[in-house]
Amino acid sequence: xxxxxxxxxxxxxxxxxxxxxxxxxxxxxxxxxxxxxxxxxxxxxxxxxxxxxxxxxxxxxxxxxxxxxxxxxxxxxxxxxxxxxxxxxxxxxxxxxxxxxxxxxxxxxxxxxxxxxxxxxxxxxxxxxxxxxxxxxxxxxxxxxxxxxxxxxxxxxxxxxxxxxxxxxxxxxxxxxxxxxxxxxxxxxxxxxxxxxxxxxxxxxxxxxxxxxxxxxxxxxxxxxxxxxxxxxxxxxxxxxxxxxxxxxxxxxxxxxxxxxxxxxxxxxxxxxxxxxxxxxxxxxxxxxxxxxxxxxxxxxxxxxxxxxxxxxxxxxxxxxxxxxxxxxxxxxxxxxxxxxxxxxxxxxxxxxxxxxxxxxxxxxxxxxxxxxxxxxxxxxxxxxxxxxxxxxxxxxxxxxxxxxxxxxxxxxxxxxxxxxxxxxxxxxxxxxxxxxxxxxxxxxxxxxxxxxxxxxxxxxxxxxxxxxxxxxxxxxxxxxxxxxxxxxxxxxxxxxxxxxxxxxxxxxxxxxxxxxxxxxxxxxxxxxxxxxxxxxxxxxxxxxxxxxxxxxxxxxxxxxxxxxxxxxxxxxxxxxxxxxxxxxxxxxxxxxxx
Numbered sequence: 001x002x003x004x005x006x007x008x009x010x011x012x013x014x015x016x017x018x019x020x021x022x023x024x025x026x027x028x029x030x031x032x033x034x035x036x037x038x039x040x041x042x043x044x045x046x047x048x049x050x051x052x053x054x055x056x057x058x059x060x061x062x063x064x065x066x067x068x069x070x071x072x073x074x075x076x077x078x079x080x081x082x083x084x085x086x087x088x089x090x091x092x093x094x095x096x097x098x099x100x101x102x103x104x105x106x107x108x109x110x111x112x113x114x115x116x117x118x119x120x121x122x123x124x125x126x127x128x129x130x131x132x133x134x135x136x137x138x139x140x141x142x143x144x145x146x147x148x149x150x151x152x153x154x155x156x157x158x159x160x161x162x163x164x165x166x167x168x169x170x171x172x173x174x175x176x177x178x179x180x181x182x183x184x185x186x187x188x189x190x191x192x193x194x195x196x197x198x199x200x201x202x203x204x205x206x207x208x209x210x211x212x213x214x215x216x217x218x219x220x221x222x223x224x225x226x227x228x229x230x231x232x233x234x235x236x237x238x239x240x241x242x243x244x245x246x247x248x249x250x251x252x253x254x255x256x257x258x259x260x261x262x263x264x265x266x267x268x269x270x271x272x273x274x275x276x277x278x279x280x281x282x283x284x285x286x287x288x289x290x291x292x293x294x295x296x297x298x299x300x301x302x303x304x305x306x307x308x309x310x311x312x313x314x315x316x317x318x319x320x321x322x323x324x325x326x327x328x329x330x331x332x333x334x335x336x337x338x339x340x341x342x343x344x345x346x347x348x349x350x351x352x353x354x355x356x357x358x359x360x361x362x363x364x365x366x367x368x369x370x371x372x373x374x375x376x377x378x379x380x381x382x383x384x385x386x387x388x389x390x391x392x393x394x395x396x397x398x399x400x401x402x403x404x405x406x407x408x409x410x411x412x413x414x415x416x417x418x419x420x421x422x423x424x425x426x427x428x429x430x431x432x433x434x435x436x437x438x439x440x441x442x443x444x445x446x447x448x449x450x451x452x453x454x455x456x457x458x459x460x461x462x463x464x465x466x467x468x469x470x471x472x473x474x475x476x477x478x479x480x481x482x483x484x485x486x487x488x489x490x491x492x493x494x495x496x497x498x499x500x501x502x503x504x505x506x507x508x509x510x511x512x513x514x515x516x517x518x519x520x521x522x523x524x525x526x527x528x529x530x531x532x533x534x535x536x537x538x539x540x541x542x543x544x545x546x547x548x549x550x551x552x553x554x555x556x557x558x559x560x561x562x563x564x565x566x567x568x569x570x571x572x573x574x575x576x577x578x579x580x581x582x583x584x585x586x587x588x589x590x591x592x593x594x595x
Contacts, residue, residue: 001186004252005179006073006210007126008056008090010118011100012108012467013079016130018053019162020100020171021076027168028061028072031241046352053078054349055319056090056196058208058239058254065176072175073254075195079110080345085322089269091117093195093210093254096124096179098171099150103129103137103159106438107145108467109408115149124179125150126158128171133161145434182252190214190222191280192273199318205261208239208254209273212284215250221276222259225283226268230276231259269321292324292340293401293472294451295384296347297365297494298354299336305360306335312358313337316350323350328385330493333363338384341367344451365494369447372399372475386496389482392533399475401447404429407458408440409466416461417441424449425500444473448498483508485515486529486536487581494583509538516540519583524575544572 009017025031046054053076061072075090077083091097097118101107118125127146129139143157158174160167196208216222216236223230235258237245249255261267272283300309310327317323324340341347347367354360371383374396383389383398405426409417411433418428418441426445433439450470458466483504485495495515499507508530515528519542526542549564 001184001250001252002181003068003070004073004182005070005096005175006075006094006182006252006254007096007098007175007179008075008077008087008094009098009100010077010087010091010111010114011079011130012102012105012110012114013052015079015100015102015105015108015111016162017079017098017100018076020098020128020130020160020168021074023162023165023168024074024172025059025061025241027165027172028063030059030061046349046356052080054083056086058090058093058196060238060240060254063172063176065173070176071253072172075254077114079114083322083342083346085342087114088117089195089321091121091123092270093193094121094123095182096126096175098126098128098175099146100128100130101142101146103131103139103142104134106138106142107149107408107434109406109469110467112149112406112408113469113471125152126171126174126178127152127156128158128160128167130160130162132159133164133166141435145438148434184211184213184251186213186215186251188213189278189280190216190220190273190275191284192216193284194224194267194269194271194273197267197269197318197321199315200258203235203258203260205267205318206243206256206258207261207267207273208256210254211249211251213251213280214275215248216257216273216275217248218246222257222273223276223279224266224268225272225274225279227266227271229266231261234258234260267318292322293343293369293447294341294347294367295370296339296341296367297328297330297333297336297385298325298339298351299330299333299363299365301361301363303334308358309337309354309360309362312354312360313339315358316353320350320353322346330365330387333365333494336363340384344455366497367451368498369401369451371401371480371498374398383498386482386498387493389496389498392481397477398480400478400480402444402473402476403447403450403470404473405443405445405450405468405470406440407443407466407468408434408438409462411437411439413462413466414439414441417458417466420454420457420461421445424454446476446478447472481532483511484531485511486527486531487519487583488527489529492583504532505537508532512538512540516542519581521545522581524572526581 011017056075056077058075063070063072077087077090099115132139143154146157147154158167158170160171191213192209192211194207194209198206200206218236220233222233235245236249237243238255243256274280300306313325322342325337328338329335351364354362373381373383373390375394376396407417421443424445426443429444430442458468479501480498481501481504483497483499485492512528512530521542523545525544528540529536530538549568550561553561
């Protein structure tokens with residue numbers, strides 16, 4: 001056990017952690033030159049296309065240092081704020097962390113929040129200054145920032161470049177010398193933490209685990225503590241570039257277990273594995289339940305595919321434990337699921353993965369957050385969907401979730417960012433100059449306001465120099481009302497939204513105008529209305545496509561033309577009563593993009 005080191009890599013998005021992981025694999029000889037490709041550990045097409053890590057990956061490396069052979073277990077983590085849940089799981093399975101900071105960009109918001117996650121778990125932090133070879137690198141300034149943040153010595157900060165491979169040897173030396181070996185007792189009953197799981201169509205569910213105490217042998221009868229289910233360990237092993245079966249995994253090891261589990265809900269990430277005969281006294285603690293931030297409905301394009309969609313969602317949930325869903329029905333879209341996501345990027349990724357990996361095209365409704373409604377009777381309701389909104393006469397007041405937002409940016413963009421946050425009903429709490437040119441702003445703002453386009457607008461007004469991170473800050477009272485969209489007098493529940501009273505009129509007007517552009521013209525006139533309760537606040541009309549029925553009347557009495565027009569008018573009226581309006585998928589998404 002003295003020669004095992006478990007560590008993860010944490011950093012802000014795009015600070016080069018996947019590239020640095022490639023170099024570590026190369027130097028330790030874990031991967032041959034032939035197999036090496038950019039971002040080796042990112043195996044999803046989506047990850048490579050977007051250049052982001054979505055899912056954390058574990059891999060074992062063997063390295064000899066001063067005549068001793070060491071086993072290094074590396075877990076690469078995502079950097080985007082939406083996937084901080086993946087980071088918390090990886091951290092729970094490690095004793096040390098490489099904190100990577102881009103030498104050209106300096107410390108960003110996500111760096112700070114991931115660092116706090118690691119410090120809460122008492123991890124040994126090794127600061128690494130990456131991209132040192134860039135012409136725009138500012139090593140001395142960024143080192144000052146790191147010293148201020150962590151309180152370490154300047155000489156403890158390692159300089160490296162993932163691209164050229166500079167300083168990789170130093171990093172490996174630091175991991176061996178600074179990261180403590182795993183603490184655990186091999187003689188105690190088995191206790192292992194599941195930190196991830198993947199679905200294999202042939203072998204069932206593969207659970208990745210970190211053995212805290214005891215050991216697990218092939219063929220052992222094991223039990224999952226939370227679900228109380230028992231299995232036989234058909235295959236166990238360690239995670240090299242490909243899975244490598246072993247006879248036994250011991251204390252401190254990171255490995256995998258295959259036990260022929262077919263049901264997604266039988267594996268809970270964060271669960272504890274123990275032996276049936278000699279169980280451990282308690283489950284492993286220190287691992288939070290996921291808190292979805294954004295809710296949206298996901299419906300199959302064809303209603304017959306409902307069961308297939310359920311299977312796809314369950315399999316996807318295995319690879320992505322932060323996705324939550326429950327069945328729901330909508331008048332406009334039929335049967336589907338109400339899903340909880342960690343943010344807008346997460347929602348987009350889930351939608352793309354359903355289409356690519358499971359061939360399931362889906363319709364997504366307008367995302368919203370969950371609210372608390374208090375009724376006059378003293379009862380409390382949780383609203384995840386605008387259609388659950390209670391009658392205004394019974395409602396006492398409503399509370400909405402707020403967040404503490406940290407924004408780190410260059411000083412020159414402060415004014416524009418403050419304006420954006422105040423537009424989004426934010427209140428400023430604090431501002432701190434990290435250096436003469438970098439400033440950290442703290443705002444308290446409603447989560448509902450940042451769900452749509454906040455992140456994109458923040459990036460554009462700061463020319464990409466602002467980084468953003470948030471934590472939930474409880475619920476606060478708000479003046480919220482339900483805005484409905486009616487087509488020919490029929491309510492479209494998928495387009496309903498809960499909005500602040502002051503913004504309702506302008507938003508209603510803009511939604512109607514946008515829908516008028518997107519809904520194709522029919523043979524009959526379509527009235528698009530925005531309403532609050534029974535009061536119509538905005539209206540647009542999509543004109544009917546008309547055939548020129550009077551073309552065959554040349555000359556003669558005007559009454560002949562009149563008669564034909566009246567006949568047409570009657571037909572249009574009848575059509576309008578029976579005709580139904582198809583809403584294209586982009587109309588649902590375009591409503592989100594209203595800036």
